[in-house]
Amino acid sequence: MHDVVIVGAGPVGLFLACELGLAGCSVLVLEREPAPGSPWRADPLGMRGLPAGSVEAFYRRGMLDPLLTASGVHDAPGPYPEADEPRPPRGVGHLAGMVLDPAKVDLAALPFRLPNPAMDGMLTSLEAIETVLSERASKLGVEIRRGVTVSALTQGDESVVAHAGGHAYAARWLVGCDGGRSAVRGLAGFEFTGSEPLFTGYVMLATVAGPDEWSPGINLTPTGMYLRMPAEGHIGMMDFDGGAFDRSRQPTRDHLQAVLRRVSGTGVTLSDVHRVSSFTDRAMQATTYRLGRVLLAGDAAHIHSPLGGQGLNLGIGDAVNLGWKLAATVQGYAPDGLVDTYTRERHPVGAWVLDWTRAQAAVMRPDPHGQAVQALIRDLLGTRDGTTHVYEKVSGTSIRCDLGGEHPLTGRNAPDFRLGDGTRLGGLLQDGRAVALDFSTDRRLREPAASRLSRLRYAAGTAKNDLGLGAVLVRPDGIVAWADDRDFDRTAFDRAADQWLGGPKT
Incomplete structure (x- = not known):
């Protein structure tokens, strides 16, 4: 077994x-x-x-x-490992087909970020x-x-x-x-519960005969959305038909061409469709x-x-x-x-993602209401605050598990602390054990109890940037289980270690 x-x-x-x-x-x-x-x-x-x-x-x-x-x-x-400050992201993606400008991401507004x-x-x-x-x-x-x-x-x-x-x-x-x-x-x-779809989406590999009047990249239009990928003939599109066509029957070349013409507003012609699959926004x-x-x-x-x-x-x-x-x-x-x-930690994250995609589908609706909301969202995405908010969401930096700790870092994804000898937290996590980082001058944590050493790594020393912390306990998944400032109480660390790492094997 x-x-x-x-x-x-x-x-x-x-x-x-x-x-x-x-x-x-x-x-x-x-x-x-x-x-x-x-x-x-x-x-x-x-x-x-x-x-x-x-x-x-x-x-x-x-x-x-x-x-x-x-x-x-x-x-x-x-950024390269030796970078002192986080660099702007090279790409942020899109929100409901509206491409975001990475230069508008305000890195200073993102909590606990290290390069x-x-x-x-x-x-x-x-x-x-x-x-x-x-x-x-x-x-x-x-x-x-x-x-x-x-x-x-x-x-x-x-x-x-x-x-x-x-x-x-x-x-x-x-x-x-x-x-x-x-x-x-x-x-x-x-x-398994949720909501029914607003659209049918298609992904296909096709031969396009012309005319070549449709735009590359992501294109949100008054009648839907289409994506012209870098690879020749790799096409995605979304048709707001209430999900009526998803896997109900094999889409023909004529059907796909009609949808592509409608959502692109062009006379583009598909001479052949080599592979096609459909999906919906069912959540x-x-x-x-x-x-x-x-x-x-x-x-x-x-x-x-x-x-x-x-x-x-x-x-x-x-x-x-x-x-x-x-x-x-x-x-x-x-x-x-x-x-x-x-379940307690991941179910809320899943529920948020479902709502995030529902909101995007609603914004893309090809009706006067959808068009009005699109205009509002475009205005917001034109600001640093708006783009930063979206980046914070899609990058995962805003996720915080409710672990009950008082420190604002507790429950968040751990920053990649770099110790004076060049050791990085990411490297310490490679063997799947939890990590205790001790930045205190008097090494208040010292070596954790021997019963935990098989599942807890201990690292002490000064850090390139310790964010004002005295010590941090990081779970194997990279989530901060406990953190405190320089004058911390060792007893609180022990309680957190007991809560997440348990005792000897039974």
């Missing part, structure tokens, strides 16, 4: 498998597709914008350089992401079985069994990372991410439109949050209820 069975070998399932494998858990990944790779995962159809939060997750596990190589990116997405090699988003592909994660999972002893379709689940008090093709796969825990049409979600009985979320010994992560837990590129970022955030908590639970040292903090 494995410690954990993960259903789904996409980016979320593989990242979670790596987190669990890094902690020493035995992990089996079951994937429905018989082989990795497909045109929908490779360049150009598989191209994705990976937001800063996800890039940072790869950085903190030592996988950023392999990802850059696999993605064909030859320079780091953010690091992963402060910017990057372009990559699903294929590149999955290649890097699959190789890492294999090195960590994770087993991946492909061509396996889960058809039933049975739960007991101490285990859960996935049934597939006459085989039974038993584990102490099972996590569904099997996408928006998750079999695990349905088989386990999760409630749904599981009411809980755990039922018994079954958990959900990624699109299995929440679906929404791809507006703003938040889906992949949200799923990887789920995996990073859940991985160390589930590992601690499996290995017997987790504090009571630790695994339940996964």
